[in-house]
Amino acid sequence: MSLWLAVALSGLASAALRVVFVAGNRRIPVPQWFDGASRLIAPAFTAAVVAGWAFAPHGHATLGPEAAALLVATPVALRTRSVPLTLAVGLAVTIALRALT
Amino acid sequence: MLTSHQEFRAGARAMTPVLVGIVPTGLAVGAGLGAAGVPFGPGVLSAATVYGATSQLMLADAVGRGAPVLLTVAVVALVSARLVFYGVGVGRKFCEASTAFRWLAPLLIVQPLHAVIDARLARPASLAERTGYFLGGGITLWVAWQLAHAAGMLLGSVVPPALALDAALPLCLVAIAAPALRDRAVWTTVLAAGAGAVVLCGLPYGLGAVAGACVGIAAGAQMVTR
Numbered sequence: 097m098s099l100w101l102a103v104a105l106s107g108l109a110s111a112a113l114r115v116v117f118v119a120g121n122r123r124i125p126v127p128q129w130f131d132g133a134s135r136l137i138a139p140a141f142t143a144a145v146v147a148g149w150a151f152a153p154h155g156h157a158t159l160g161p162e163a164a165a166l167l168v169a170t171p172v173a174l175r176t177r178s179v180p181l182t183l184a185v186g187l188a189v190t191i192a193l194r195a196l197t
Numbered sequence: 198m199l200t201s202h203q204e205f206r207a208g209a210r211a212m213t214p215v216l217v218g219i220v221p222t223g224l225a226v227g228a229g230l231g232a233a234g235v236p237f238g239p240g241v242l243s244a245a246t247v248y249g250a251t252s253q254l255m256l257a258d259a260v261g262r263g264a265p266v267l268l269t270v271a272v273v274a275l276v277s278a279r280l281v282f283y284g285v286g287v288g289r290k291f292c293e294a295s296t297a298f299r300w301l302a303p304l305l306i307v308q309p310l311h312a313v314i315d316a317r318l319a320r321p322a323s324l325a326e327r328t329g330y331f332l333g334g335g336i337t338l339w340v341a342w343q344l345a346h347a348a349g350m351l352l353g354s355v356v357p358p359a360l361a362l363d364a365a366l367p368l369c370l371v372a373i374a375a376p377a378l379r380d381r382a383v384w385t386t387v388l389a390a391g392a393g394a395v396v397l398c399g400l401p402y403g404l405g406a407v408a409g410a411c412v413g414i415a416a417g418a419q420m421v422t423r
Contacts, residue, residue, distance in 0.1 A: 102266045103239045106256050106273040107246025113277050114303040117284035118291060133418040134286045135319065138312045139383050140390040140413035141279050142374040144406040145251075145308070147391030149367040152398035152405070162364065169368055173375040179214040182375075186368035190361045 161193030201329030204322075208314070208333025215309050218369020219338065220345040225362035226250045227349020233257035237350055244346040248339070249307055250366055251406075252277045278407050282414075283311045290318045290327060298328060305335030312373045386417030 117124060150166035151157055169186035176182070223244075230240045235257050243253050255276045259269040283306045291299060310331075317330050349356070356362065377383055390413025397405040397412075 098266055099235070099239050099260055100242070102260060102269040103243045103247070103256065105266065105270045106252070107242065109270055109274040110247045110249065110252060110277050110280065111304055113274065113280040114284055114306045115300060117281060118288040118303040118306075119296075119299045120288075133414055133421055134289055135315065136383065136386040136414050136417040136421070137282045137286045137410075138308070138315045139374055139377050140386050140410040140417065141282065141308055141406070142312055142370045143387040143390040143413060144394035144409035146367045146370055146374075147409070148394045148398055148406050149364075151391075151395045155398060157395050157398065162367075165364060165368065166371065169371055170375075173372040174378065177372065177375050179369055179372040180217045182372035183218050183365060183368050186371070187361055187364055190364045191359065194361060195359070 161190050161197060164193055165189040201325040204326045204329030205333035208317075208330040208335075209337040210333075211313050211317070211330075212310075212334040212337040215313060215338070215369060215373060216341050218365045218372075219309060219341055221360075221362045221365035222250055222369070223342050223345025224349035224353070224356060225365070226253055227346040227351075228353025228356055228362075229254055229349075230257045230346075231350045231353040233261040235260060235350075237347075240350045241343070241347060244343055247273060247277075248304075248342065249277060249280075275404060278404070279308070279410065280306060282410070283308070286311065286315075287318075287331075291324075291331075293324055294328060302328070302331060302335065305332075305339055307338065309370065309373060310335050310338050312370065312377075316376065382417045382420035385420050386413040389413040389416035 146166065150162045151159070153160065153162050165186045168189045169182050172178075172185045173182040227240065227244070230243070230253060231237075235243070243256055247253050247256060252273050256269060256273050259272050264272070284303055287303065287306060288299075291302070294302075313334050314331055318327060322330070374387075378387065390410050392409070393412030394406050394409025397408045399405065400408060
């Protein structure tokens with residue numbers, strides 16, 4: 097019962113975080129500087145999530161298979177802009193280096 | 198000018214390559230919840246409502262540790278804090294949308310969707326076109342996540358860890374974000390956010406990523422306003 101409650105309340109909390117600034121956009125003031133900076137949100141969170149996975153996969157800074165995979169996959173992504181190709185190259189490096197270490 | 202139906206299909210098509218990374222991630226998260234002892238029913242509910250890899254794994258971790266309900270909810274809310282930023286960005290583009298859209302469509306917001314629709318929403322388009330594109334991409338991603346997650350919960354024990362499914366989402370995000378790296382402000386944002394996330398990786402509940410992203414946005418905003 098408490099598991100169902102925890103999941104349901106967590107879902108409600110997530111929904112509230114998603115909805116509040118879209119549903120309430122007309123009433124909740126957003127700072128002026130945000131107009132210029134809003135296009136930076138997606139790259140910022142993407143970089144933060146990816147860097148955390150690559151350079152701190154276990155909660156502390158380290159250089160391992162994930163960092164190598166990112167360093168190899170990023171030029172592929174920049175050059176080809178292909179998700180499948182980037183994924184294939186990055187996964188190949190990750191799997192190979194994890195097998196070796 | 199494209200119709201909203203065409204935009205819906207365009208949004209779904211734009212999301213298709215992303216599914217190459219999302220499906221393995223959904224499998225991995227579903228398998229992770231199953232391994233943590235979360236039964237199928239609550240697991241499926243979490244995929245539908247919490248709807249986020251990191252948040253769902255933190256939920257499973259807290260439940261597995263026997264955390265009280267309110268603490269579990271607080272942890273999930275903290276980890277999901279980035280959704281507020283996505284909501285602000287999306288909200289600016291849909292001020293004039295219907296009340297139903299503004300209350301229901303945000304439930305589809307996740308990072309990959311935001312990354313994919315960001316470029317499209319920056320180009321001139323009518324409200325109908327923007328909503329069509331958003332819903333096409335968002336519903337495609339949501340359905341794919343539910344299916345992959347359910348499959349992961351049912352089949353998780355037979356997926357070998359050596360497949361490195363945990364790497365699928367970050368590598369997928371790299372490819373999605375690459376086209377956005379087109380000026381100094383974005384490069385500054387990305388480098389500062391990445392460095393910030395690594396430096397602050399010791400923060401609890403995965404908040405290092407949120408703090409790092411804020412550092413990146415602040416650094417990039419300096420370039421925009423200069």
